[in-house]
Amino acid sequence: MEERFVRAFYRRRKVYGIRNHVLILPTTLCVNRVAEMIWEEFRDVRWGDSGENRVVVIRHASGCCHVGFERDVAFKTLLGVASHPNVHGVLLVSLGCGQLCKRPLSPGEDRRANLEAFKLYDRLVKRGVKVYWVNVQERALLREYSDGLEQAVELGKKFVRRLVKEAEGLRRVKAPINRFVIGVGNGASDPTSGLFANPALGYVVDHLVKLGASVVFSQTTEVLGAEKYLFRKVRSGRVANKLKRLLETAAVLKEALLEYLEESDPTPGNIASGISTLTEKSLGSVLKIGHDPGIEIADVLPYAHKVPRGGGLYFMDAPGEDVQAITGMVAGGAHVVVFTTGLGTPVGSPVSPVIKVTANKSTYERLRSLIDVYLPVEELFEDGASLREIALKHLYPAILDVMSGARLSRSEELGQADFDIRGYWLRA
Amino acid sequence: MGLPAVIYKLKPEDNVGTALSDLVEGRRYPVFEEGSGVIGEIEVITPVPKWYKVALERIGEDEEVVKFGYPIGVSVMEIEPGVVVHVTNVILDSKYEFRELVKGGFILGEALARIEKGELLRVGRNFRPLHPSMKELPPRSRVGVAAAPIAEGGAIRLGNIVDVRRELGWNERYRRLVRDFYRFLRAGLMEFSRVQVG
Numbered sequence: 001m002e003e004r005f006v007r008a009f010y011r012r013r014k015v016y017g018i019r020n021h022v023l024i025l026p027t028t029l030c031v032n033r034v035a036e037m038i039w040e041e042f043r044d045v046r047w048g049d050s051g052e053n054r055v056v057v058i059r060h061a062s063g064c065c066h067v068g069f070e071r072d073v074a075f076k077t078l079l080g081v082a083s084h085p086n087v088h089g090v091l092l093v094s095l096g097c098g099q100l101c102k103r104p105l106s107p108g109e110d111r112r113a114n115l116e117a118f119k120l121y122d123r124l125v126k127r128g129v130k131v132y133w134v135n136v137q138e139r140a141l142l143r144e145y146s147d148g149l150e151q152a153v154e155l156g157k158k159f160v161r162r163l164v165k166e167a168e169g170l171r172r173v174k175a176p177i178n179r180f181v182i183g184v185g186n187g188a189s190d191p192t193s194g195l196f197a198n199p200a201l202g203y204v205v206d207h208l209v210k211l212g213a214s215v216v217f218s219q220t221t222e223v224l225g226a227e228k229y230l231f232r233k234v235r236s237g238r239v240a241n242k243l244k245r246l247l248e249t250a251a252v253l254k255e256a257l258l259e260y261l262e263e264s265d266p267t268p269g270n271i272a273s274g275i276s277t278l279t280e281k282s283l284g285s286v287l288k289i290g291h292d293p294g295i296e297i298a299d300v301l302p303y304a305h306k307v308p309r310g311g312g313l314y315f316m317d318a319p320g321e322d323v324q325a326i327t328g329m330v331a332g333g334a335h336v337v338v339f340t341t342g343l344g345t346p347v348g349s350p351v352s353p354v355i356k357v358t359a360n361k362s363t364y365e366r367l368r369s370l371i372d373v374y375l376p377v378e379e380l381f382e383d384g385a386s387l388r389e390i391a392l393k394h395l396y397p398a399i400l401d402v403m404s405g406a407r408l409s410r411s412e413e414l415g416q417a418d419f420d421i422r423g424y425w426l427r428a
Numbered sequence: 429m430g431l432p433a434v435i436y437k438l439k440p441e442d443n444v445g446t447a448l449s450d451l452v453e454g455r456r457y458p459v460f461e462e463g464s465g466v467i468g469e470i471e472v473i474t475p476v477p478k479w480y481k482v483a484l485e486r487i488g489e490d491e492e493v494v495k496f497g498y499p500i501g502v503s504v505m506e507i508e509p510g511v512v513v514h515v516t517n518v519i520l521d522s523k524y525e526f527r528e529l530v531k532g533g534f535i536l537g538e539a540l541a542r543i544e545k546g547e548l549l550r551v552g553r554n555f556r557p558l559h560p561s562m563k564e565l566p567p568r569s570r571v572g573v574a575a576a577p578i579a580e581g582g583a584i585r586l587g588n589i590v591d592v593r594r595e596l597g598w599n600e601r602y603r604r605l606v607r608d609f610y611r612f613l614r615a616g617l618m619e620f621s622r623v624q625v626g
Contacts, residue, residue, distance in 0.1 A: 191479040195446055199438065199462075199496075225520075229498055274446070274479040276493075276513065277520040280500035287496060361430060378430045386463045 007172040007404040013128035017085035028063030028098030038156035077304040080331030089130030089163035096137030132159035178212030183334030187322035190342025194284020196359035197340035200391035218318035225278035242300040304331035348416025353409035439497030451476040473510040481513040
């Protein structure tokens with residue numbers, strides 16, 4: 001396989017996906033169990049060259065009683081993940097009184113009466129996503145069912161069977177890397193993350209951006225302290241203004257929060273492991289966005305906003321917390337997320353593979369079932385290899401392999417379906 | 429871990445390196461630069477725990493400490509080569525502190541005299557407006573109540589004052605400012621491109 005091509009699924013809505021999943025998505029948290037009941041029949045169903053495609057179910061804590069724009073964020077995230085390029089088709093499971101997706105129209109009902117209620121379904125249809133919908137509080141009980149819940153579950157299974165059959169027919173084709181979005185993140189860090197793993201990932205990011213791929217990074221709270229470093233990668237005034245406003249706000253909130261918690265950053269744990277200043281800590285994390293001064297930050301995006309395909313480095317506003325950051329980037333359309341770790345973490349995503357990278361040998365040896373790639377940093381000292389060579393030799397091909405479906409990421413093997421939408425405040 | 433006892437330097441311009449294992453006081457250790465290999469040796473004159481930084485050259489007082497090719501702070505005293513560099517001798521330079529980025533937009537004014545907690549703030553009497561939206565307020569307008577004692581000449585910002593009590597009457601402009609502040613906080617989280625302060 002040439003290094004600038006991967007094998008991917010081409011969809012009629014003119015996107016390439018690296019997986020061909022069927023997604024069962026509850027539109028509100030109340031029906032998580034119903035979605036799970038539908039999914040149980042398909043728990044072990046796999047298809048594709050190495051069995052990389054499956055029926056995935058998302059269990060989440062959103063969809064009802066959101067206040068203000070939190071609802072829009074939840075909506076945007078669910079819409080983003082349901083229309084994700086890695087998803088062949090979606091089964092929406094709604095309760096009927098949820099905030100984001102109310103019951104389907106009954107015949108003769110005026111569609112204009114409550115447009116909001118149908119937005120999620122409508123948007124998916126408009127985007128050309130294969131979508132089915134079952135509703136638990138359905139009024140008309142079909143003759144063959146004695147119970148509404150049973151009806152919803154059986155109907156759901158019927159729809160999913162239909163989607164799986166279609167999905168099994170799709171084959172991979174050769175696709176250029178510049179049609180993909182790659183997310184990067186880091187979490188459960190230790191000193192090896194800042195010294196080796198993140199700078200190594202930075203070299204891969206430089207390479208990907210040069211090949212025309214889009215790369216997105218996030219975790220706003222973790223870049224605080226390294227703002228000036230970020231601004232060196234910003235050319236346009238528009239992006240600089242956006243970034244400045246975003247970081248100012250984040251800094252105010254973080255300052256207030258730390259004051260309230262009577263904590264400091266770097267934390268006592270950071271200081272014990274040799275980190276002296278906030279800038280040093282943040283730089284260790286920010287180096288993953290690349291070293292090439294010629295590559296600029298193309299845009300700053302809100303949480304779960306669609307990442308433009310066609311190349312460039314993008315910054316998404318998301319919390320430092322791993323699952324929420326990954327969820328935001330995946331909802332923004334990241335086909336795959338590359339995640340560096342020092343201590344090891346099993347984190348994954350329902351629709352995109354999460355490739356975990358470490359430069360800590362003992363973590364790799366102890367937690368082999370969590371970690372995809374070990375960067376052999378001892379080669380630096382023994383063979384005189386540079387960090388860039390090690391990264392491009394060990395990490396880059398692994399990313400392409402996972403994307404092409406030649407191998408599964410550890411997160412997929414473990415069946416990780418971590419999904420958490422960023423929240424802002426208490427619910428009504 | 430199979431890492432050698434070297435001092436690891438990430439970028440050529442760094443003046444500190446990282447110990448990849450515990451270094452013993454008085455011994456000489458190689459300095460390894462990423463991409464170029466061993467570039468020299470240095471005698472460590474204080475014990476250096478694993479992952480801690482060591483000065484590779486003499487760093488004068490108030491000079492930048494450079495790691496990752498970027499200043500991570502300034503030295504508070506002269507640091508000899510081979511000395512451990514940590515919170516004892518380096519601090520975050522105020523130039524790089526994120527608070528600096530914040531201050532500009534959130535200071536409302538200056539205290540003209542010492543203000544006690546609970547004292548009413550009035551334009552011209554004990555409060556000199558600095559924020560653009562407060563500057564047009566007529567003299568003696570009530571702008572809030574101090575939530576904490578504020579020293580003479582101290583900054584009055586959203587944070588150390590609270591709302592004007594209702595019975596004192598609302599200052600419409602101040603209320604608008606507070607509302608905008610919270611809108612800023614909220615909007616900043618999601619739609620930061622539309623934010624307006626004041």
